[in-house]
Amino acid sequence: MHGYLKIKVSKDERVLKLEILKLNHISKIYGDKVQFCALKDINLSIEKGEFVGIMGPSGSGKTTLLNVISTIDPPTSGEVLINGENPYRLDNSKLALFRRRKLGFVFQDFNLIDTLTIGENIVLPLTLDGHKVSTMDKKLKEVAARLNIENIINKRTYEVSGGQAQRTAIARAIIHSPLLLLADEPTGNLDSKAAKDVMELFESINRDIGVTTVMVTHDPRSASYCHRVIFIKDGQFFNEIHRGDSRQKFYQQIIDVLSLLGGETNDVFPIRFK
Amino acid sequence: MTFFQFALNNVKRNTRVYLAYFLSSVFTIMVFFSFAVNLFHPVIASRNGGAIELIMGQTEVAILVFSFLFVFISVNAFLKVRSKEFGTLMILGMSKKQLRRLVFLENMIIGCLAIIAGITMGLVFSKFLLMVLSSILSFESLSFYFPFEAILLTTVFFILIFLGISVLTPLIIRTSNIINLLKGTKRPNREIKFSIIQSFVAILLLGIGYFMAISPQLYDIHPFLDEIVLLIENIPYAEVILTTSVVIGTYLFFSQLSIFILHWMKRNRSFYMNKTNMLWISDLIYRIRDNTRMLFLVTILSAIAFTAITGVYALSSVVKDESLKDNPFALTFTSYSSNDNEEQQIKTIDEMLESYGFKYEKYKSEVIKQVSKGNYTVHIIKQSDYNNRVSALGLEQVVLDEDEALLVPVYVRFDPRRDKTLSQKNIVLDEGEINLQVVGIAPKVIFYSGLFRNLVVVNDETYNRITNIQEKYHSYSYDIPDWLNTLEVTEKLREILGVGEHGKYFWSTRIEGYNLENQNKKLFLYVGFFLGAIFFLGASSFLYFRLYTDLNQEKSKYIGISKLGLSFKEMKKVASIQIAVLFFVPYILATIHTYFAINVLQTVLYSSVLNQFLTVIGVFLILNIIYFISVRSRYINYLKRFIVQ
16 A cells, blocks of 8 residues: 555657656654654655646545645655745745745635735735736736636625635636646535536636646545546555546546545445446 | 735725724824823923923823833734734745735834824814813913924824834744644634632732732731731832732733633533523633733723722812811911011011901911930920910810820821820920820821921920920911912912021911912823723723624634524623623722722822722723623624524
């Protein structure tokens, strides 16, 4: 079960795919006296344009893994390379700059800033980067049109639905064309209809703009939108499966692995589809 | 949206949070500015009226210190609530420098607006305050002037305060751990611990403080108690010890004792399990623990405000009483034997009083000053002069034998039991030629406070036998019923007689002392009132912030319980009890503190200040109730929108 993920190489081996994210032997240990090993020797490689899901039972370390990738939780050992660069080697101000320009984040509870309008929330990464107002307006228009939220741009956060709030968060995460889009349970707070919309949005953004996406989820239906799903258990690599042509089939595969994983029953949809 | 607009939006759209803070700041700045206008007023500045400048200058410093603390604590409270927001911003790539700039800009926006609003309102308000001040100081009228210096002073000082806080506070946000920031203010369900020993120490410290405060009143109840009281009196820095033990006791009261009491309520299962009791008790334990420092601060600030206002109010309302006791006569003229113009001077006084149409009674007494070889000074008055004098004061006449003496106190607040000169049993005059036995002590000052130390009344014959005479004074005391109007005539007489002449004569009036005291104490009342108001408003603002910042947690909790079947009425009851505890426990504790603090004040005053204390406490109670009702209704209306009904 000791995990080592092979670098996925294209069928045509002469075309070298660009590696956006690489994790080498990542371990994370919490605590001083009573130590708890959250991640154990995780290796992972993600290529440009991939849409990867991370799944696992509660407490398996999937959120820790995402935090390590997010550059906000340094690993105890191992190396994180994003676009060939180790962000943990950067000093604080450069790291902030790195996050601001290269990463996009989507959270379970949206994390919108309540004092700003929807439009202002979306342009926030550009504001932090000191862009011209005209650039912001132009980009906001583009991204809002793509996400179909033009009509709520001037509303405040408490005036929109959960689905709209998550669309806003996605718009904010991609307005600066990041290298890597990271999502932590993006559908966790949404009803099934809104979740479906959001996942279709992730899929279309990934397809159309080609933004590399890593998503943590415990919802097999959301995970079935990914190209590849990685399973971890007790902080270790467990399995990974690739999506074929059918999403429905992929969904069934995910359920199978999850039932193999055990974990909490309510994480897993018990009925099987054939 | 530029970065500045971002900061501006954060302030502009958060009025609900910032309103109480902003208004308190504006009020504080307004008072500071208005005092500065008073202080820099050309008339006052030119008079160089020492006391006024001192009192008001110190008040200004107190306001500044308070403002600094107020802004610091408020801003910290706001930042704590926003930790999730900061976490989000950091993960979006905000650098530490940008975060500092954001907090800085926000603070400066609010600060500058508060300064502008404070000064603007102050300009309107200071006209009114100038009128108050001129009536206090009995100046004709202090005209309005353009207070350039006051504006400059206020702006500079408050900019400095906001600037200092803006630089200081971002350092407090722990930006290094974004994960913790993102988790926000969520409270882990930890067990609340308390220490029985520390709870006991809380009671002990409060007890010690209170006992020290009232110890002078406990004298003469029991000999053993007396010894303790005297012991306390001799402790160096007793005031510092008293204050410290009450302050620490208050802190422990909130951090330990209150939790202990709630735990005790919890142990009483039939009470605890009764309906909603369980809800509010278990929740209150967490809320008190989370708000220990705030409750402590509110209590101390309120106690200071109550004490300051009661103190100045009491002082200003007892001035007349005190002057009457200090100066039993409206005017007392004392002449040395070497004064050749004595008769002429008395005539001048008589004529002047008559020309102003005052009715008066004049009492003349002779007083001998004797200095023994041991350098012990005694003043002696004969029985007939004493009886004549006290007839005006409504005291009992005395009849003394040849070897008897009556002691007369020199100060109003005398304590024969502890005053060594008044506790002597025998008086020796003329180096042992005359031996007198003390038969009693006169109940009152008979000249005026401070005149004729070690005064002894003796039988007329004994008086005539005295040979060792250092000085023989003639003292004329005037009883003028209409003394309150004697200021003008006194000023006229001062033009002629001056303050006196060394070795010849001197004189004193009640009206001058009264006037000076009156002015000072009204001035105290004036500044004390505003200081108290600022402190109280600040303390109330803290409560408001805390309730507001807890609201989100409360919301999810009440939504959960309402789904289980908690009715709106019950929710209202639970929330009301909790808010009431947070509002009124500090108030009650502050009131008790004030009561004992006033007791310390009481020892230096002649008249009781209980009425003033009750008035002040009553007014604050009403204010507190109004504040409580309005906050409670806002709070409940907010929760009402979310809970299942």
